[in-house]
Amino acid sequence: MNTEEMKKLVAKEALKYIEDDMIVGLGTGSTTAYFIKMLGKMIMNEELFDVYGLPTSYQARILALESGVPVVSLDEVDAIDIAVDGADEVDPHLNLIKGRGAALTMEKIIEYRAGTFLVLVDGSKLVEYLGQKMPVPIEVIPAAWRVIKEELEVFNATAELRMGVKKDGPVVTDNGNFILDAKFERIEDPLDLEIELNNIPGVVENGIFADIADIVLVGTKEGVKKLER
Numbered sequence: 001m002n003t004e005e006m007k008k009l010v011a012k013e014a015l016k017y018i019e020d021d022m023i024v025g026l027g028t029g030s031t032t033a034y035f036i037k038m039l040g041k042m043i044m045n046e047e048l049f050d051v052y053g054l055p056t057s058y059q060a061r062i063l064a065l066e067s068g069v070p071v072v073s074l075d076e077v078d079a080i081d082i083a084v085d086g087a088d089e090v091d092p093h094l095n096l097i098k099g100r101g102a103a104l105t106m107e108k109i110i111e112y113r114a115g116t117f118l119v120l121v122d123g124s125k126l127v128e129y130l131g132q133k134m135p136v137p138i139e140v141i142p143a144a145w146r147v148i149k150e151e152l153e154v155f156n157a158t159a160e161l162r163m164g165v166k167k168d169g170p171v172v173t174d175n176g177n178f179i180l181d182a183k184f185e186r187i188e189d190p191l192d193l194e195i196e197l198n199n200i201p202g203v204v205e206n207g208i209f210a211d212i213a214d215i216v217l218v219g220t221k222e223g224v225k226k227l228e229r
């Protein structure tokens with residue numbers, strides 16, 4: 001089984017958590033994209049009723065609308081039943097790094113408030129400690145990017161301004177900000193670092209999601225493995 005097949009497998013498994021009348025936070029990225037398409041099919045086939053998606057990005061919103069998932073915005077809902085999203089790293093305590101797709105701020109706003117936060121990954125995302133493979137994406141106010149990059153040296157982190165691929169210059173997030181990708185040596189206390197980074201003036205949000213995930217579904221060659229906090 002290749003990585004794409006593992007992503008599809010966990011996306012399919014995630015559908016079992018969706019029931020009629022739910023508000024579902026829709027994550028960003030390639031794994032959740034499979035979930036959104038499959039959810040759309042179930043809604044279109046009338047296997048689910050009165051399910052609304054709450055997108056975490058323009059990507060999720062566009063895909064949801066194309067797939068037949070009706071969408072709502074955060075200010076229209078009283079509660080979020082469940083949120084489903086991918087991750088870039090998952091440590092043994094189910095702390096996460098997210099934000100490869102630059103959608104971390106809206107993801108955290110929604111996933112923090114969800115009744116259940118369900119994470120979908122393939123086995124390659126499991127790490128012994130956060131920062132093992134991936135930098136921590138930090139969304140910053142554009143005017144402050146250079147000073148924040150320098151201030152991150154206090155944390156022994158080396159940060160790079162994320163540059164666009166089919167765009168000249170820096171990536172601009174859905175919120176109009178920049179992203180610094182900060183490589184830390186080893187993140188010993190994710191919750192502490194998450195709070196400290198958000199205390200730097202000009203930081204909007206960072207990609208450490210400590211103590212938020214409830215369930216992680218891991219796609220492996222042997223099938224789906226469920227990890228719970």
Ligand SMILES: O=C[C@H](O)[C@H](O)[C@H](O)COP(=O)(O)O
Pocket residue numbers: 027028029030031032085086087088098099100101102103104107
């Ligand atoms: O901003 C992007 C998100 O945090 C993604 O959910 C994360 O990067 C995982 O994406 P993928 O499922 O494509 O690996």
